[in-house]
Amino acid sequence: xxxxxxxxxxxxxxxxxxxxxxxxxxxxxxxxxxxxxxxxxxxxxxxxxxxxxxxxxxxxxxxxxxxxxxxxxxxxxxxxxxxxxxxxxxxxxxxxxxxxxxxxxxxxxxxxxxxxxxxxxxxxxxxxxxxxxxxxxxxxxxxxxxxxxxxxxxxxxxxxxxxxxxxxxxxxxxxxxxxxxxxxxxxxxxxxxxxxxxxxxxxxxxxxxxxxxxxxxxxxxxxxxxxxxxxxxxxxxxxxxxxxxxxxxxxxxxxxxxxxx
Amino acid sequence: xxxxxxxxxxxxxxxxxxxxxxxxxxxxxxxxxxxxxxxxxxxxxxxxxxxxxxxxxxxxxxxxxxxxxxxxxxxxxxxxxxxxxxxxxxxxxxxxxxxxxxxxxxxxxxxxxxxxxxxxxxxxxxxxxxxxxxxxxxxxxxxxxxxxxxxxxxxxxxxxxxxxxxxxxxxxxxxxxxxxxxxxxxxxxxxxxxxxxxxxxxxxxxxxxxxxxxxxxxxxxxxxxxxxxxxxxxxxxxxxxxxxxxxxxxxxxxxxxxxxxxxxxxxxxxxxxxxxxxxxxxxxxxxxxxxxxxxxxxxxxxxxxxxxxxxxxxxxxxxxxxxxxxxxxxxxxxxxxxxxxxxxxxxxxxxxxxxxxxxxxxxxxxxxxxxxxxxxxxxxxxxxxxxxxxxxxxxxxxxxxxxxxxxxxxxxxxxxxxxxxxxxxxxxxxxxxxxxxxxxxxxxxxxxxxxxxxxxxxxxxxxxxxxxxxxxxxxxxxxxxxxxxxxxxxxxxxxxxxxxxxxxxxxxxxxxxxxxxxxxxxxxxxxxxxxxxxxxxxxxxxxxxxx
Numbered sequence: 001x002x003x004x005x006x007x008x009x010x011x012x013x014x015x016x017x018x019x020x021x022x023x024x025x026x027x028x029x030x031x032x033x034x035x036x037x038x039x040x041x042x043x044x045x046x047x048x049x050x051x052x053x054x055x056x057x058x059x060x061x062x063x064x065x066x067x068x069x070x071x072x073x074x075x076x077x078x079x080x081x082x083x084x085x086x087x088x089x090x091x092x093x094x095x096x097x098x099x100x101x102x103x104x105x106x107x108x109x110x111x112x113x114x115x116x117x118x119x120x121x122x123x124x125x126x127x128x129x130x131x132x133x134x135x136x137x138x139x140x141x142x143x144x145x146x147x148x149x150x151x152x153x154x155x156x157x158x159x160x161x162x163x164x165x166x167x168x169x170x171x172x173x174x175x176x177x178x179x180x181x182x183x184x185x186x187x188x189x190x191x192x193x194x195x196x197x198x199x200x201x202x203x204x205x206x207x208x209x210x211x212x213x214x215x216x217x218x219x220x221x222x223x224x225x226x227x228x229x230x231x232x233x234x235x236x237x238x239x240x241x242x243x244x245x246x247x248x249x250x251x252x253x254x255x256x257x258x259x260x261x
Numbered sequence: 262x263x264x265x266x267x268x269x270x271x272x273x274x275x276x277x278x279x280x281x282x283x284x285x286x287x288x289x290x291x292x293x294x295x296x297x298x299x300x301x302x303x304x305x306x307x308x309x310x311x312x313x314x315x316x317x318x319x320x321x322x323x324x325x326x327x328x329x330x331x332x333x334x335x336x337x338x339x340x341x342x343x344x345x346x347x348x349x350x351x352x353x354x355x356x357x358x359x360x361x362x363x364x365x366x367x368x369x370x371x372x373x374x375x376x377x378x379x380x381x382x383x384x385x386x387x388x389x390x391x392x393x394x395x396x397x398x399x400x401x402x403x404x405x406x407x408x409x410x411x412x413x414x415x416x417x418x419x420x421x422x423x424x425x426x427x428x429x430x431x432x433x434x435x436x437x438x439x440x441x442x443x444x445x446x447x448x449x450x451x452x453x454x455x456x457x458x459x460x461x462x463x464x465x466x467x468x469x470x471x472x473x474x475x476x477x478x479x480x481x482x483x484x485x486x487x488x489x490x491x492x493x494x495x496x497x498x499x500x501x502x503x504x505x506x507x508x509x510x511x512x513x514x515x516x517x518x519x520x521x522x523x524x525x526x527x528x529x530x531x532x533x534x535x536x537x538x539x540x541x542x543x544x545x546x547x548x549x550x551x552x553x554x555x556x557x558x559x560x561x562x563x564x565x566x567x568x569x570x571x572x573x574x575x576x577x578x579x580x581x582x583x584x585x586x587x588x589x590x591x592x593x594x595x596x597x598x599x600x601x602x603x604x605x606x607x608x609x610x611x612x613x614x615x616x617x618x619x620x621x622x623x624x625x626x627x628x629x630x631x632x633x634x635x636x637x638x639x640x641x642x643x644x645x646x647x648x649x650x651x652x653x654x655x656x657x658x659x660x661x662x663x664x665x666x667x668x669x670x671x672x673x674x675x676x677x678x679x680x681x682x683x684x685x686x687x688x689x690x691x692x693x694x695x696x697x698x699x700x701x702x703x704x705x706x707x708x709x710x711x712x713x714x715x716x717x718x719x720x721x722x723x724x725x726x727x728x729x730x731x732x733x734x735x736x737x738x739x740x741x742x743x744x745x746x747x748x749x750x751x752x753x754x755x756x757x758x759x760x761x762x763x764x765x766x767x768x769x770x771x772x773x774x775x776x777x778x779x780x781x782x783x784x785x786x787x788x789x790x791x792x793x794x795x796x797x798x799x800x801x802x803x804x805x806x807x808x
Contacts, residue, residue: 016789017275017279017283017285017288017789018283018284018285018378018382018789019278019279019282019283019284020282020284020383020386021282022383023284023383023384023386023387023389023390024281024282024386024390026387026390027387027389027390027391027393027394028390028394030391030394030436031394031397031398031436034432034435035394035398035428035429035432035435035436036398038428038432038498039426039428039429039432042428042498042499043407043426043428043498068383071383082380082450082454083381085450085453085454086380086381086446086447086450089445089446089449089450089480090442090443090446092480092481093442093445093446093480093481093483093484094484095484096480096481096482096484096485096488097484097485097487097488098488099484099485099488100484100485100487100488100489100518101488101492103514103518104488104492104503104514104518107511107514108503108509108510108511111509111511112509121509192500193495193499193500193501194499194500194501194502196502196508196509197502197503197508197509197510199501200495200501200502200503203501204491204492204495204501204503
């Protein structure tokens with residue numbers, strides 16, 4: 001039967017109400033940074049207002065994230081060992097977003113005429129197919145270097161982890177630099193998101209993936225920052241790694257669908 | 262339990278800071294309720310405006326005041342569309358989903374499974390404030406000149422060609438959607454890993470099970486909606502052509518993506534509402550859950566499995582091959598099987614129970630009839646032939662209002678009354694609550710029953726002007742009268758809640774003599790960490806162990 005514990009003294013009970021302003025700062029920072037700044041610029045054509053919104057949002061998000069990382073490094077939670085499963089559930093959601101984008105792309109391809117005769121549609125310049133191979137190499141390599149670094153960390157060799165983390169960051173940043181190079185060239189040739197259906201799919205898929213690479217790199221930067229301060233949250237290292245591998249694997253689908261089909 | 266020591270506890274200070282910066286699931290739950298009820302009130306006023314505009318055919322111009330256009334610069338149609346947009350988007354995205362998967366899940370799930378908090382308390386707080394950010398973006402509707410006018414569905418091509426602000430719609434969906442995905446991560450992990458020792462899967466409260474089902478649906482389907490509205494944003498503001506037929510896009514693609522989420526969203530609302538009813542009915546009838554395993558594994562998990570295969574019934578009249586429409590008719594009708602299992606369990610739980618009637622039980626019993634009426638009127642809409650006649654009429658509108666607008670909403674009200682003593686230590690079951698109940702319940706029937714009738718006779722939905730159907734005017738008049746009764750009822754109810762929270766009669770820790778952990782193992786309201794010591798349940802324990 002139930003052990004009824006009502007009315008017992010609260011003396012053995014902990015605690016105070018846990019507080020943190022970090023989540024609120026991040027949420028409202030995101031609100032200023034994305035919805036409001038985007039609307040000011042694209043809907044109302046007021047660049048100054050957009051800059052003000054972004055100027056309010058960015059420090060809020062950065063302060064919130066910094067506070068969050070700080071709290072994560074110093075406070076312990078009895079159940080934080082489930083974080084890898086949590087990121088796994090989150091990744092299921094991410095996969096479904098990519099599936100939604102792929103479904104749109106596939107619909108366009110299938111309805112674009114018999115056997116894709118009309119593909120790529122008029123207005124598509126020559127797309128460099130060697131660069132994505134190189135980018136794939138960078139990203140896959142970074143997955144391995146990070147994984148190797150994690151092993152070193154688990155063996156207690158923080159110095160080597162730092163080295164491999166830096167290598168992974170450089171590889172990931174190289175990937176983004178290639179994307180930027182590619183975008184600049186395509187824009188110069190008049191291939192912008194509104195050009196045709198292929199450009200729409202191309203920029204939405206590679207852009208959305210690129211945003212994920214950026215988030216992964218920011219997570220790595222947070223780990224790097226923690227190392228400099230002297231705090232390594234192994235759980236966060238592991239979670240960031242799982243996320244990074246996901247970003248890596250999903251790139252194989254993005255690249256094969258966008259460039260080589 | 263993080264920092265339990267045997268020394269004297271820190272004083273439990275609790276000022277404003279401990280509320281707004283809280284990471285405690287109970288306070289986050291209550292803040293969800295406050296935000297959701299605020300959205301409910303504003304969206305309800307929009308609904309009232311819609312009914313007032315429809316009181317007579319032709320233009321009244323009153324709807325402009327409701328959407329904040331006091332200078333009467335908008336046409337009646339534009340103002341009506343803005344009201345329709347806010348009513349739909351806010352009721353679903355800012356009231357029902359946050360009230361059920363935000364308020365109820367947050368407040369009850371950790372308490373019911375004997376956990377000190379959710380798995381990731383700060384992520385939980387992030388969900389809450391993303392929800393508030395979304396409400397703020399939605400409320401901007403009333404101050405911007407180009408108010409969104411695209412319903413809650415945002416169908417292209419209109420949403421792309423309209424001069425109104427589609428971006429705010431998209432971002433409201435994004436913010437709420439992201440909050441839902443984070444909520445799903447949190448609650449799935451919490452339910453899987455943080456149940457009290459001894460609490461097997463077959464001993465969980467029904468509400469915990471339905472929340473589990475609802476969040477599985479959220480994690481799979483919300484991202485697809487996020488992708489769809491993102492492409493809408495790109496189409497309108499960046500110049501792509503995903504949904505623009507003149508540029509090789511496909512309008513139906515959007516509708517498919519949208520309903521691929523938005524029909525399951527009905528079950529995201531339906532499941533937790535049912536879970537609340539199960540727990541309220543079992544407690545007030547002092548009975549075990551009839552056919553627990555059939556309701557859980559057949560009913561709840563059955564819905565989770567089938568929910569992704571029914572969305573096309575929203576597009577029947579868009580034109581499609583028969584094999585698709587007939588296939589989807591079968592799956593749509595098939596979902597009545599798990600729903601039926603759940604209903605049998607709900608009614609069976611009443612059988613031979615020692616039923617106590619109070620306001621929360623009244624609402625719960627009304628819900629049983631509403632599910633029946635709302636569910637049975639869904640069958641003609643699922644059948645490909647009948648739906649040709651009924652589609653886009655106010656029959657559809659009355660049908661889904663029975664399930665979402667009345668059943669799910671009343672389940673939220675019932676839950677607030679039932680767990681009010683837990684949240685405040687006081688009872689909200691005061692005379693004003695009973696008066697409010699009758700106004701709300703009678704008013705809601707007076708509002709929606711006429712809409713079924715004129716829907717069958719051909720009254721189109723979403724129209725602000727029905728001058729071509731003058732014979733429907735009396736029905737609209739009755740419906741508007743009903744909505745006024747609802748407005749009175751809801752106002753009294755909220756006044757009653759606020760009064761009861763501060764002045765209501767104090768009640769014991771377990772006023773309903775429930776066997777569920779949130780009543781038996783902690784005080785009202787529970788302190789930080791929920792339980793004085795880690796909870797453990799033994800072999801014979803179940804939350805419904807009344808016999």
